[in-house]
Each structure stands twice: as structure tokens, then as C-alpha cells.
Amino acid sequence: MLRMAKNLLIVESPAKAKTIEKILGEDFEVKSCYGHIRDLAKGDMGIDVKNKYKPTYIVPEDKEKVVKELKSLSKKSGEVWLATDEDREGEAISWHLCEVLGLDPKTTKRIVFHEITKPAIQASITHPRTVDMNLVNAQQARRILDRIVGFELSPVLWRKMSMKNNLSAGRVQSVAVRIIAEREREINAFTPVSTFRVEAVFTARDISGKNVTFSAEGKKFSSPEGAEAFLNSCIGAKYTVSDIVVKPAKKTPPAPFTTSTLQQEASRKLGYSVSRTMVLAQKLYESGKITYMRTDSVNLSETAMEEIKKQISAQYGKQYIQVRKFKNKNESAQEAHEAIRPTYMEHSTSEDADSRRLYELIWKRTIACQMADAELEKTTAKIQISTNKEELSASGEVLKFDGFLKAYMEDKDDEDITEEEQQEGMLPPLAVNQVLPFQEMKATERFSRPLPRYTEASLVKKLEELGIGRPSTYAPTISTIQKRGYVEKRDKEGVKREFRILHLKNDQVTKQTELENTGAEKSKLFPTDLGLVVTDFLKLYFDDIMDYNFTARIEEEFDEVAQGKMQWNKMIDDFYTPFKKDVESTIENAERISGERELGFDATTGKKVIVRMGRYGPMVQIGDSSNEEEKPRFAKLKNTQSIETISFEDAMELFRLPRVLGQFEGSDVVINIGRFGPYIAHDKKFYSLAKEFDPYAISLEEATPIIVEKRAAKEERTIKVFEKEKIQLLRGPYGPYIKQGLRNYKLPKEKQENAADLTLEEVKAIIEEVKANPPKRIPKRKKG
């Protein structure tokens, strides 16, 4: 019997292809195209500006293999069905597939589904449509605009920045850096205001009759005098409960995870970086444990909802079920996928500990979103002071029904926590007219705080709120702005600050001063001087692109293109014509940018001291470079210092290097900071200084043991040396290897065990062997 050729169905993700193939059975072969298969060529931006912005597309080198395979399969197959994601990018991928596979977009069958379930897929097969060219054109406009912005703006930076390696600008990354830069400046400009917060401690009997203490809040005073007068006025007072208000309250569970909320919660609860979360989620997705991890939808499939309900009922009981449909706040959400959830609610994975923790987080969040509200009772008691008109107020919360909190509690960012939420707690039962035994009263000085610096995850949240970037680009964007040196992730040590406490106890008011640590931050994003200077420059000359609403505005235009109300090349022309003028006039007129700031004058020479960006980063300079007789002196800023905030004194400190500490074994021991951080130079050799040593303070006595130890460690690593040929056999973290000059050669497995026995001839043979067959590297993309 003659068999009909199978139909070919193309999706984007290979993991999806596997699942769908099982569902569709015999008639379909399901393959994936691994995302976009074509992109703009690189020469001339890949855009013919004079010819209505006609794009030139090429198949990138790393996609050639997939394209070749799809081409040959499509020839052999019956019909080709395009089942890429239902969004702008997915539609464009389908069109590119038509172009590359020689299919007619007017007739080729195009289907979509939002969930990978048998009914959804079978239903979509019965309702094929064709490629929506308006949507494709909206994608082309998006792609071309991004290329224009990136490839016109970056070269402006190369020309105008003194530091020009690898600089870049773009619609998304430049605004991301701006967000970080502006927060930093807000923090620098912030002046804390202090208030004195009154807190009184009382005792009362709890339900079991035991005496417990609880506290009540009083008025806030802006001066210590006011607080002191108040405490004095309370000496010998009687405290009576005057009023009790009990209010019910409820908490509702958060929506199921999207990419952005998963990144935020994994950061807060598990401490994962944004990219770590995505790597782990990808693994869970590929092993079939969770649904697709790059999504902005909070939608759940009907079958998933059923399973969640069953699971809640089995695990917690029916009274915990509350069915909810979540809606996306953001209208631009492109709903191509479901929310991130376990594919099956079976609560177990065999993955490693980190993946398991992420899976459990997803599981709990998914379960919780269909669970009942938590019911609370908030009690507020007013307390009268007999000597005084002021009142105190004590509040407490009792959980009446835990609801979804039984499964899951969402964490909050520092900046979103209100004062009320900080002081949760229980109150003992109280009655009106009850007289409360007084323990003590304090007025504590508290300072207002600036908003905290962004974490990777809170930056993602902000970008999503502004509609900038997509689920697939949040993690890469964060790594780009760090790679370019615009932003750094690091910790900041706090500084000690005094605060005052006034204390009323045993009818006496006493004053004391205590120390607190303030301003400490962990794993936060800091702008570098480069990031600040580049942001200022772009804001000055390209304020429209740097506008927080730029993306939102052009998204509206893309939508009009998608609806067929606007021509894509007309839209691009309206953008490009004025933009190109700005680019040209900036190149012509803008001065080179250095972020220069004058600090003062050197006491000994009287010369001017400035800080600015140099070719190799931020630096201090004493004297003018136009002076031919005497060259200026230079010193590099430490990476925690900034052009904007460094003091004259700190800047002058930097000139204390290089320092000669003294002599050891007949040669100078010199301390300096180089390309790779602080180091000791001794006898033409270099030894890195560990973080705990301060290069400005280290002594000869501390430095010499470092030299001796590092020498010994090197000895330890050395297996054998062929002096004449300058070949070394060394032990490294990946096993023994050969070092010749600057190049390293890996030993073949079978030679690793007895590396010490290798002869010169054998070693040379290995080098030749490795040279002839170099280890595979990730191929560098060629220029298009």
C-alpha cells in the first residue's frame, strides 16, 4: 500500500516539537526551527535606506544547519504547517520560513495554540489560517528600528568617548543604564531627615493567663527636645485602654509566574541571579517538568486548573479551593504562552538541589493562585495617658484562616515594604477601660532612607513596567550592560551612624547614643563613571530615545502597522529622517565627553586637580596636559570611587602609589595597582594582593610572606620544567597541562595520570597533536 508522505509541522522550540509529535501521531512529523532563522545582514545596517528601507536578510552561520535540514524535509513532506508562536516575532518567523523554504505565504497553513494540550492542538489543526503580513511588517519595523538605533548610536559613542572599546547604545540597554544612573544620583543627593519615634511597652495577660509584654506607638517628634518634653510629661502617668477597633482584612494570592515575576521571586527567596534562574528553568522545561519559561502571560489552561484543584483538595481540603482567572495588567503582553507552571502537579523532581528549589517555588505559587483568600483580623487599641492629651496606639494581627498562605507567601522588595508591615505582631486580649501596667517608654531617633539601589530582579520589574524588553531579553540585557562596563553588580559596606535614644523607666528620663550601620547593600547594581557619562551624553543629544516612554510610544505605532492602519516603511521614515539629522549634527558639533570635574589645587605645586574619564577609565590628574615642560601626574580611581562623588582628599591619596616598602632578598618590594588590581612587584615578578590587604597600608613585614607563599604555591603546581625549551608541565583546576610561552595545551586523558614521566619528545608530540586538532570553540559569528 502506498503511504502518504507525512505533513511537516514547524514550531520554535525542540522540546515543544517532541510533545506535539506525540499528540499528533502518525500523520505529522514535527520539527523545530530554533527561533529566528534569518536576520538583517550587518554591512550597511542590512537596510537600504534610499530604497524605502528595504531589508537584506541572511541566514546566520549558526542557523545554516537547521535551515538545510528543514529545506530537505519540506521537499519530502506533504504539506508544511507553520506553528510558530502567536506573537509578532512568531509570525515573522513563519514568514521567514516561507521565504527560505519556497512556500507561498498566501496559501501555506499557519496555526497557533496557547497551550500544549491535545484538545488545543487538535482544535487549531482544524482552523488553519495564513501568515498575517501586517503582523510580519510590524515585526520588520521593530527589527529595523532597533538596528537603526543601535548601529547609528554606537558609532557616535566610539567617536565622542575618550574610552572607546566595545561601547554600545540601544533602545533597551541605554534606558536600562539610565534607570540605574538616576537611582544612584537620587541616593547621592539624598539628605536623611531624623524623627524620634515613641514606643511604650506594657504588660497584659494573654489567653492562657500568662503575663506578656506588647508595645504601643506614640507620636513622632522632629526634635529631641520635643521628644524629651513628651517623655517627661509621662512620668507617673496612668495608661488606660480607651477604645478598641477590630477590622477584618484579607489577603489574596498573587498571579502565577511570568518570566519577570519568577526572576523576582527566585532572587528574593532563593538569591538566584536572573540568568541563573533562567538556566535552571530551561533545564526544568527541557525535562518536561514545567511549561515554557519565557512568557508574559498569567493564563492557565483549563486542564491545568482542573489538576490544580484536585491537588489542593487532596493536600489541603476542599475549603481551600477558590478558582481564579488572572488577567494581564500590561496590554502589550503578547499571550503566546501560558503562565509558568508545573506540567503535572506531581510534587517531585529528581533534579539537583537548585533546580528542585526553583521547581518547588513554581509549584507552590501555582497551587496558591487557585486557593482561598487568607482572612485576618486587625485589632487597634487606643491608649490614654492620664497626664497628657496624646494617645498611644497598639495594633496586632490575628490570622483567622490561612487560605493560600498555607502553601505560599510572596516576598516583597525593600522599597515596597511599608512601615506598618514591618511591625506585625500579636496583641493580648484587651478591654476598654483596662489599666495597663507600664514597663518603659523610648523615643528612638530614626532616619529617613533613600530608595535602595536596584537588584537585577528589581530592574527587570522596572523594565517590564515601562514595557521595555521582552521575557527572552531581560537576562541578556542585564549581562550586556555589565559587559559593556556601564553597570557593576557589587556589595557596598555600610557606614556607622550615631542615633539618640531617650528612655523613660522608673520615673526617670535618661539619654544615650548608640551606633547603627547604614547604607549597606548586597549584590546591587551600581553605575560606573562610564555608565554615568554615556547616559548624560545620550540624554543631552538623544533625549527622545532615552525617554522612558519611547518604547511605549513606538509600540503603539507597531500596533497600527499590525492592524494595517499604517505602512511600516512610512513609520520608519518618520522616525529615521529627524533621527539621522540628530546623529549628523551630534557628530559634527558635540564635544568629546570626559565628565571632567575640578576638585581643587595641589598644596605643594599649586596645580589644578581634576577627575575625568581617560582612555583606560576614570582617573585623577594633577596639572594641565597642555603644559609641555611638565607632564601632568595621573592616578586611576578605585572601582568603588566615582568621578561624581570623590573628595579632594581621597583623590590625592591615590598618588601615594607606587610605594617602595623596602628591600627583601636584595631587591625592592613595590606596591602598585595595575590592570588586574593591587600587586606586589619584586625581583621582576608580580604577586597579586588579596582583597583583605590595603595597598596603601600594607607593610614590608606583611608583604614578604605573600611573596614566599605564592612562590611555594607555584612550586606546588609545577610538575616538570624543560628549561631550555621553555616548556612547563603544570597542574591546573582541570588537571595537568602543558604551558609553552603564552599558550596552554591540554593533556590527553590517558597521559594525565603519569604526567611526571613524560619526556620532552612526548610533550612536543602532544603540542603538535593539539595544534593540528585544536579543541572546538564556540564559532564566532561572521560578518554578514
Add this chain to the structure above:
DNA sequence: CAGTGAGCGAGCTTCCGCTTGACTT
């Protein structure tokens, strides 16, 4: 591995979004 800092000019870099790999000198 551990320099430098002016300006010129060759030749190079660069964007955002969609997908996974194959890899550690």
C-alpha cells in the same frame, strides 16, 4: 598578565528578539 592618559588612521566594534548548545587555560 601588572602600560597607559595627545592625535592620527587602519580596521574593528554595535542593536533586539527568537531559540539552544558545547565549553571551560
